[in-house]
Amino acid sequence: MEKLWSPWRGKYIDSFKSKPEIEECVFCLERDGKIPEVDSMKCYQGENAFVMLNLYPYNNGHLMVVPNNHKSSFLDLNKDEAEEINDLLRKAISALDELIRPHGYNMGANLGKAAGAGIASHLHFHLVPRWTGDTNFMPVLGEIKVISQDLIDLRTKLTEEFRKSSA
Numbered sequence: 002m003e004k005l006w007s008p009w010r011g012k013y014i015d016s017f018k019s020k021p022e023i024e025e026c027v028f029c030l031e032r033d034g035k036i037p038e039v040d041s042m043k044c045y046q047g048e049n050a051f052v053m054l055n056l057y058p059y060n061n062g063h064l065m066v067v068p069n070n071h072k073s074s075f076l077d078l079n080k081d082e083a084e085e086i087n088d089l090l091r092k093a094i095s096a097l098d099e100l101i102r103p104h105g106y107n108m109g110a111n112l113g114k115a116a117g118a119g120i121a122s123h124l125h126f127h128l129v130p131r132w133t134g135d136t137n138f139m140p141v142l143g144e145i146k147v148i149s150q151d152l153i154d155l156r157t158k159l160t161e162e163f164r165k166s167s168a
């Protein structure tokens with residue numbers, strides 16, 4: 002996928018994409034807090050799953066909800082993981098409704114490389130805010146869009162929203 006934004010991050014992320022092994026998995030690194038604060042996109046860390054902004058957003062506010070465990074199959078999610086992912090997706094919608102007021106959302110997962118998963122080895126669920134007229138279709142791959150709001154600023158605001166909703 003082409004770089005969409007923040008070119009100063011590009012090289013860093015490219016290095017993850019070319020090394021999908023577990024020790025280099027960007028989701029595992031985010032989970033473990035091994036990404037420097039300034040580059041971390043994590044908004045919330047739960048017991049079984051966490052929330053982060055996508056560095057390659059399809060649209061402003063594009064979030065991902067990720068199980069803590071490095072597993073690729075949807076069928077391998079246990080009940081606790083499935084419940085927390087569901088809960089976090091709902092909280093994410095509430096937070097984004099509050100912060101950037103989308104008109105709608107696309108929500109879902111690309112299971113496997115053949116389905117378009119960028120990092121197929123670690124399951125993750127996308128939540129993409131949509132606005133009437135932003136585009137006529139879900140830009141699945143390679144679409145370059147101009148992002149209107151600063152990603153770091155949004156991460157900070159989302160972190161606060163999750164903190165409030167989990168208090």
Ligand SMILES: [Zn+2]
Nearest residue numbers: 026029071123
């Ligand atoms: Zn992983």
